[in-house]
Amino acid sequence: MTTHSDTELDDDVTLHADVETYYEDGEWHTRRCDSPDAFASGPSRVRMIAIGVEIARWNGLCHIIRDPDGTVTEVNRYTTGPYPSRSPATSTRR
Numbered sequence: 001m002t003t004h005s006d007t008e009l010d011d012d013v014t015l016h017a018d019v020e021t022y023y024e025d026g027e028w029h030t031r032r033c034d035s036p037d038a039f040a041s042g043p044s045r046v047r048m049i050a051i052g053v054e055i056a057r058w059n060g061l062c063h064i065i066r067d068p069d070g071t072v073t074e075v076n077r078y079t080t081g082p083y084p085s086r087s088p089a090t091s092t093r094r
Helices: 045-059
Strands: 019-024 026-032 040-042 064-065 072-077 088-091
Touching: 019 045, 019 072, 026 045, 040 045
Parallel strands: 019 064
Antiparallel strands: 019 026, 026 040, 064 072, 072 088
């Protein structure tokens, strides 16, 4: 996994309090980008992505999904509101 000491990610994706799902040490993890610690970990990529989507959706954040090699494969942006949409406001796949 690539660590980020600054606030810029490749391809102009800005990290602040966004949510990131990544693979490290044989497990999938989901964390807020402003924290070094994962709030969810497990063997299932799909489950960790689902948890990341829910947190991003509830908070109107961006959800960044990485491949096991650390490459950003998908970026989804969610908006807040009284009834947040289950679908991202914008989505980018690489």
